[in-house]
Amino acid sequence: MLDTRSGGYFHLLRFPLIFTVWSDVLTGCFIVQAQGGQVLNGGDIATMLAIAAGLATGGMTLYDCFEYESDKEHGKARTLPIGVISAHAGFAVAFIMILCSVAGAILVSFWAGLLSVLVALFLVVYASAMRGMPYLGATSLALSRGLNIILGMAFAYRTGPPVVRFEYWAPVVAVFGYVLLVTLVVSEEAHARRGRLFRLTGALILILVLLHVFLYVSPLSHASLFLRLSVSLFVAGVIARFLQLARRCVHELSAESVEKLVVAALVATIVLNANFVAFTGDAGDTFGVLFLLLPTFIMFRFFHRLFQGTRTAID
Secondary structure, three states: OOOHHHHHHHHHOOHHHHHHHHHHHHHHHHHHHHOOOOOOOHHHHHHHHHHHHHHHHHHHHHHHHHOHHHHHHHOOOOOHHHOOOOHHHHHHHHHHHHHHHHHHHHHHOHHHHHHHHHHHHHHHHHHHHHOOOHHHHHHHHHHHHHHHHHHHHHHHOOOOOOOOOHHHHHHHHHHHHHHHHHHHHHOOOOOOOHHHHHHHHHHHHHHHHHHHHHHHHOOOOOOOHHHHHHHHHHHHHHHHHHHHHHHHHHHOOOHHHHHHHHHHHHHOHHHHHHHHHHOOOOHHHHHHHHOOHHHHHHHHHHHHHHOOOOOOOOO
């Protein structure tokens, strides 16, 4: 068991959700590698994942720091208001992680450095200025996730602009649109409306279904029948989970039920990204992305035990 302070920092970083960000950068990297880009070794991949994790955790920590006074006033049980970590310590942790990540990306290549700065910029803008603006805030956060895919591409394509082909743009646009809808669902936590939640959930399911259908019918798809059917099982599981959570919202419309839907939708980005990697026909890379679901669920359970009463999206 971690002591109170170190456990508080670990909780503050929301580590389980980092695996969804890792799926973004791995997707970009694997797609470019399949098109003849540079094949990364273990050290390069570790560096890429560390940079993505630093940017994401720094952004999430900044969000809590800027929300400190509001959470304290309304009695929300975030990490900072319970007195374990001060707001100053939270800001310090956030900026150190972001700056170290940007510095590391600059050492890799100019384009990786530039993209890391853009990701950091959108995360900081979202946390500091747009967190209370549903549409602008959602756009800022969604842009950061789309740029994460391009950041992954930059690691495997270091000699010029990483996004130069249609098949590179498709996953970026899809993840941007998907995360945009998920972030709009977040805005429903305070004053949830059943009709709007159903429409947003339906749109998320539609995106998953349509993009998966393209895996079967698109001329760009090189996936084998086995790989297509394997990904279909995961897509079907995600849709079943969405329907289950939507039903829960019908019977118990609350901030908790909406929160479960949000976290489940974020975790589902791993499946969405794996669907794009499957277009390359590389089963190893596809299952590598899907494997991120396992540590995500394990870490959610770990958090639940470490912080009794913590709500998760897999209960």
